[in-house]
Amino acid sequence: MQRLIYWTWLLLVCVAGPVRAELVIEITRGVENPIKVAVVPFRFQGSGVLDVDLARLIESNLERTGQFQRVNRNSMLSLPGPNDQLFYRDWRAIDSEYTVVGEITPNENGYLVTFGLHDVLGQRELFAEKVPGPASALRDIGHYISDKIYESLTGIKGIFSTKLVYVTVDRRSEKDQTFRLILSDADGGRTRTIFESSEPILSPTWSPDGGRIAYMSFRGKRAGIYVQTLATGEVQKVTDFPGLNSAPSFSPDGRQLALTLSKDGNPEVYIANLRTGELQRMTDHFGIDTEPRWSPDGRSILFTSSRGGKPQLYQLNVSDREVKRVTFDGDYNSNGAFTPDGSAIVFVHRSNDRFHIARMDLKTRAMRILTETDLDESPSVAPNGTMVIYATSEGARGLLGLVSTDGRVRVRLPSASEQVREPAWSPFMN
Amino acid sequence: MDVLKTIKMASFAAAFAVLAGCAGQVKEDVAVSDATAERAPETATATAAPTEAVSGAGSSQASQGASQSAVSGAEITRESLKASALAADTLFFFEFDKSDLRQDALDDLDAHAKYLVADRGARVRLEGHADERGTRAYNLALGERRANAVARYLVIQGVNRAQIETMSYGEERPLSLARDESGWGRNRRVELIYQ
Amino acid sequence: MSVSLSATVLSAADPLPVTDDARGELLLQIEQLRQETQALRGLMEELSNQLRTMQDDEKSRYLDLDRRLGELIRIQREAVQSAAAPAPIASADGTEVISRPEPTRVPAQEAYNLAFQMIRERQFEESLAEMAEFISRYPDSELIHDARFWRGQVYDVLADDANAIKEYEGLLAVKPDYRRLPQVQIKLGKLYLKTGQTAAGQQLLNALISADPDSVEAGLARRELEAIR
Numbered sequence: 081m082q083r084l085i086y087w088t089w090l091l092l093v094c095v096a097g098p099v100r101a102e103l104v105i106e107i108t109r110g111v112e113n114p115i116k117v118a119v120v121p122f123r124f125q126g127s128g129v130l131d132v133d134l135a136r137l138i139e140s141n142l143e144r145t146g147q148f149q150r151v152n153r154n155s156m157l158s159l160p161g162p163n164d165q166l167f168y169r170d171w172r173a174i175d176s177e178y179t180v181v182g183e184i185t186p187n188e189n190g191y192l193v194t195f196g197l198h199d200v201l202g203q204r205e206l207f208a209e210k211v212p213g214p215a216s217a218l219r220d221i222g223h224y225i226s227d228k229i230y231e232s233l234t235g236i237k238g239i240f241s242t243k244l245v246y247v248t249v250d251r252r253s254e255k256d257q258t259f260r261l262i263l264s265d266a267d268g269g270r271t272r273t274i275f276e277s278s279e280p281i282l283s284p285t286w287s288p289d290g291g292r293i294a295y296m297s298f299r300g301k302r303a304g305i306y307v308q309t310l311a312t313g314e315v316q317k318v319t320d321f322p323g324l325n326s327a328p329s330f331s332p333d334g335r336q337l338a339l340t341l342s343k344d345g346n347p348e349v350y351i352a353n354l355r356t357g358e359l360q361r362m363t364d365h366f367g368i369d370t371e372p373r374w375s376p377d378g379r380s381i382l383f384t385s386s387r388g389g390k391p392q393l394y395q396l397n398v399s400d401r402e403v404k405r406v407t408f409d410g411d412y413n414s415n416g417a418f419t420p421d422g423s424a425i426v427f428v429h430r431s432n433d434r435f436h437i438a439r440m441d442l443k444t445r446a447m448r449i450l451t452e453t454d455l456d457e458s459p460s461v462a463p464n465g466t467m468v469i470y471a472t473s474e475g476a477r478g479l480l481g482l483v484s485t486d487g488r489v490r491v492r493l494p495s496a497s498e499q500v501r502e503p504a505w506s507p508f509m510n
Numbered sequence: 511m512d513v514l515k516t517i518k519m520a521s522f523a524a525a526f527a528v529l530a531g532c533a534g535q536v537k538e539d540v541a542v543s544d545a546t547a548e549r550a551p552e553t554a555t556a557t558a559a560p561t562e563a564v565s566g567a568g569s570s571q572a573s574q575g576a577s578q579s580a581v582s583g584a585e586i587t588r589e590s591l592k593a594s595a596l597a598a599d600t601l602f603f604f605e606f607d608k609s610d611l612r613q614d615a616l617d618d619l620d621a622h623a624k625y626l627v628a629d630r631g632a633r634v635r636l637e638g639h640a641d642e643r644g645t646r647a648y649n650l651a652l653g654e655r656r657a658n659a660v661a662r663y664l665v666i667q668g669v670n671r672a673q674i675e676t677m678s679y680g681e682e683r684p685l686s687l688a689r690d691e692s693g694w695g696r697n698r699r700v701e702l703i704y705q
Numbered sequence: 706m707s708v709s710l711s712a713t714v715l716s717a718a719d720p721l722p723v724t725d726d727a728r729g730e731l732l733l734q735i736e737q738l739r740q741e742t743q744a745l746r747g748l749m750e751e752l753s754n755q756l757r758t759m760q761d762d763e764k765s766r767y768l769d770l771d772r773r774l775g776e777l778i779r780i781q782r783e784a785v786q787s788a789a790a791p792a793p794i795a796s797a798d799g800t801e802v803i804s805r806p807e808p809t810r811v812p813a814q815e816a817y818n819l820a821f822q823m824i825r826e827r828q829f830e831e832s833l834a835e836m837a838e839f840i841s842r843y844p845d846s847e848l849i850h851d852a853r854f855w856r857g858q859v860y861d862v863l864a865d866d867a868n869a870i871k872e873y874e875g876l877l878a879v880k881p882d883y884r885r886l887p888q889v890q891i892k893l894g895k896l897y898l899k900t901g902q903t904a905a906g907q908q909l910l911n912a913l914i915s916a917d918p919d920s921v922e923a924g925l926a927r928r929e930l931e932a933i934r
Contacts, residue, residue, distance in 0.1 A: 172931075201924055201927055201928065202918070202924070202927065203927075254683050254684065254685055255683065257683070280679060280680070280682035280683070282646055282647065282650070282680070282682070283646070283647055301677065303677070303678075323654060323676075323677075324650060324651060324654055324678065326647050326650050326651070327647035327650075340647065340651065342651070342654055347651040347654065347655075366739055367743055368648065368651040368652065368655065370647050370648055370650075370651045371645065371647045371648060384645070384647075384648055386607075386743065387743060387746055387747075388743060388744075388746045388747030388748075388750050388751075389740070389743040389744040389746070389747040390607070390747060391607070391644070391648055392747075392750075405750045405754070408750075408751060408754050412607075412644065414644065414645045414648050415645035415646075415647065415648065428644075428645050430644075435643060435644070455642060455643065455689075457644075457645050457646065458645070458646070473642075473689070475689075476687055476689070501646075502646065610736075662732060666728065666729035666732060666733075667729075
C-alpha cells in the first residue's frame with residue numbers, strides 16, 4: 081500500500097537580516113519512509129544566547145528535502161555534546177536512526193563549531209568535524225554542516241549552502257508597483273534586495289560561477305538585459321534595443337548570454353558575447369521564439385517557439401542552428417530548463433486548462449507532471465538535480481514551491497510578500 | 511483538420527472586418543474632401559467596455575456621422591477628429607494566446623487612425639499586455655505581438671509608423687486581479703496612449 | 706475614383722505615400738498565410754513525430770518477433786537433435802532432414818518462470834512441487850539455486866520452519882557463493898533464532914555483519930541481534 085505522509089506543521093525559519101519577514105516553509109508531501117534524525121541542541125560554551133539556533137536550522141534543512149524527519153527535542157532523553165558518550169539505546173528508544181551532536185565555542189575570530197554524526201543502529205560515529213568561522217557566518221556553518229550530513233547519509237551533494245534569487249512585487253495599482261530582486265539563502269533566510277524598480281523585473285538567472293545575476297528590467301520605459309555582479313553591485317548593460325530584450329541565460333562557460341530580442345521585427349533568440357557585445361542571431365521565424373536556456377554541455381539551446389501555431393519546446397543546435405521539436409504532449413509547453421546532468425528537462429505544461437511543472441526524460445521521452453497546483457511557472461533546478469523551485473499561486477497570492485524531480489516530495493515556501501515569483505536556483509557556490 | 515478549418519474561418523472573418531474598415535476609410539476621405547464633415551463626437555462614443563461591445567455594429571454608425579457638415583478648414587477637421595479619437599476606446603482586447611484584432615476593436619481604431627492621419631504631429635504609444643496564464647517571457651513576446659497587430663492596422667489606415675511607439679509589459683501590469691476569464695479577458699489587451 | 710480623391714486630400718496634408726486597400730489586403734493575406742503555415746507546420750511536426758514513434762515501435766516489434774522465432778527454431782533443432790540421435794538421418798542430397806517434431810522439452814528458463822509465476826500468484830503448494838520438479842529435471846541449470854532459494858522462501862511464508870531451514874542449509878552447502886547469500890543468511894539466521902537455535906543464529910548473523918557492515922542486511926542483522934538481547 082502506497083501511503084503518503086502529509087505534514088501540516090509549519091517550520092518557522094529564524095528571522096534575520098534587514099529585509100521584511102522571510103519565507104516560511106511548509107512541507108505538503110514527503111517520502112514514504114523518511115529517515116529519522118535527532119539533532120541535539122548545540123551547546124553554546126559562551127555567555128548569552130545566540131540569535132541562530134543551529135540545531136533547528138539543520139533539522140529544518142534536512143526535513144525540507146522530504147527525505148528526513150526530525151525527532152522532537154522534547155522527547156530526547158539526554159542532550160549530549162560532541163565530547164560526551166552517546167548511549168545509543170536512548171536514541172533507539174525514541175526511534176532516532178541518526179543523531180547529530182554539536183557545540184559552539186567562542187574564540188578570538190568568532191566561533192569554533194564542533195559536531196558529530198552518529199549512526200544509532202550501527203552504534204558508531206560516522207564522522208566528526210570542527211568548523212571555524214566569524215560570528216556573522218554562523219548560518220553558513222549551519223548550512224555547511226547540513227550539507228555534510230546530507231551527503232554522508234544520501235551520497236548526494238547537499239544544496240543548503242546554495243542561494244536563491246526571486247522577484248517580489250508590492251502592488252498598489254496597475255501602474256503603481258514596486259518590483260524587487262531578492263537574494264536569499266536556499267532555505268529562504270537572510271534576504272537581501274539587490275535591485276528595486278517601479279517597472280517590472282523579469283527572468284533573473286545565475287552565472288555558472290554564482291557571482292553574477294542577469295535579468296530583464298526597464299530603465300525608463302525601455303526594456304533591457306542587465307548583468308549585476310553580486311560582490312560589487314556593479315551593473316553591466318548587455319542590450320536595450322527597441323522592442324523585446326528578455327529571458328537571458330548564461331552559457332556554461334559564463335562568457336555568453338542567450339536572450340530574446342525583437343529588434344528585427346519579431347522575437348528571436350540571439351547569443352550575446354558578454355565581453356565584445358557581439359550578437360549572433362540564432363533563430364529566424366515569424367512566430368515567437370523566446371525563453372532560451374543553455375544545455376549543460378553548451379552544445380544546444382532549449383527554447384519556446386510558436387512556429388507550430390502553439391507554444392512548444394524546441395532544441396537548437398548551437399553549431400549548425402538546426403532546430404528539433406522536443407515536446408509533443410499537449411498544446412502549451414514552455415519555459416524549459418535542463419537538469420544539471422542534461423538528461424531531462426523541466427518545463428511548464430498545460431493540461432486540462434491548468435499550468436503545471438512537468439519533467440521529461442530526453443532519452444525515453446517519458447513525461448511526468450510534478451505539481452498539482454495551478455499557474456505554476458518558472459521552474460529552476462537545484463544544482464544537485466534533486467529539487468525544482470517554481471512559482472505558483474494560491475488565491476491572489478504568488479508564492480514559491482519546491483518539488484523533487486521525481487515528484488515525490490513537495491514543499492511550499494509562502495512568503496510575507498503577497499507576490500513572489502521568478503525564482504532561480506544558484507549553482508554550487510563552493 | 512478541425513484546427514485548420516477554424517483558423518480559416520477566423521481569417522475570413524478578420525479579412526472581412528479589415529476590408530470593411532478600409533472601405534470605410536476611403537468613404538470618410540471622400541466625405542472630408544466634399545464637405546469637411548466629420549462625425550460628431552457623440553456618435554463615436556464607443557466607450558462601452560469592449561467585452562460588452564456588440565461586434566460588427568459600428569460601420570453603419572460611422573457613415574451616419576459623416577452626413578453632418580461643418581465649417582471648412584483643416585484645423586477644425588483635425589480638432590473634431592481629435593475629439594472623436596479621444597472619445598473612442600483606448601483598450602483593445604484579445605483571445606488567449608492570440609494576437610489577431612477582434613472585430614469590435616476596429617471602429618475605435620479607425621477613429622484613432624483618422625486623427626493620426628490628419629495630425630502627423632500626434633504620437634501614440636501602444637502597450638501590449640497578456641493575462642497571467644502561460645509563462646512570463648512568452649507573454650512578454652505575446653504582448654508585443656498584440657501591440658504590433660494594432661500598430662499594423664493603424665499603418666494600413668494610413669498612419670505613419672514613426673507616429674507609433676510599441677512596447678510590451680507581458681503579464682506584469684494586470685488591470686484585473688480576478689483569476690478567471692472575467693479578469694484574464696480584461697488583461698489580454700493593448701492600451702493606446704496619446705503622448 | 707475614391708482612391709485618387711483620397712490621395713489628393715492626403716498628399717495635401719502630408720507628403721508620405723498613401724496606404725491603399727491593396728496594400729492592406731496584402732498584409733492581411735500574409736498574416737493569414739502565416740497562421741496557416743504555422744498550423745500546418747505544427748501538424749507536420751506532430752505527424753512526423755508520430756511516424757517516427759511508429760517506426761521505432763515497428764522496429765522493436767520486428768526485433769522481438771525475430772528473437773522469438775529464433776528461439777522457436779532453436780528449440781525445434783534441439784528437439785530434433787535429441788530425437789534423432791545417435792545418427793541424424795540424411796536425405797539423398799545430403800541435407801539434413803528435419804524429422805517430425807517430438808514432444809519438445811521446455812527450456813530450463815521457461816520451466817523455471819512457470820514455477821516462479823505460481824509464487825507470484827500465491828499458489829504456494831503448487832509452486833513447491835513445481836520447483837522440486839524443476840530441480841530434479843534440470844540438475845545442471847544454474848537456476849536450481851534460485852529454485853531452492855524460492856522453496857525456502859515459500860516454506861518460510863507457510864511457517865514451515867523446519868523445511869525452510871532445510872532448503873536454506875542445502876543451498877548454502879551446495880552453493881556457498883550464491884549471489885543472494887546475505888539474504889539467505891539473514892533469513893536462516895532469523896529462523897535459527899525463532900526455532901531456539903540461538904547460538905547458531907547469532908554466529909550466522911555476526912558473520913553477515915562482519916562480511917559487509919554497511920549492507921542493508923547487516924543493519925537488519927543488528928536489529929535482530931538487538932531484539933534478543
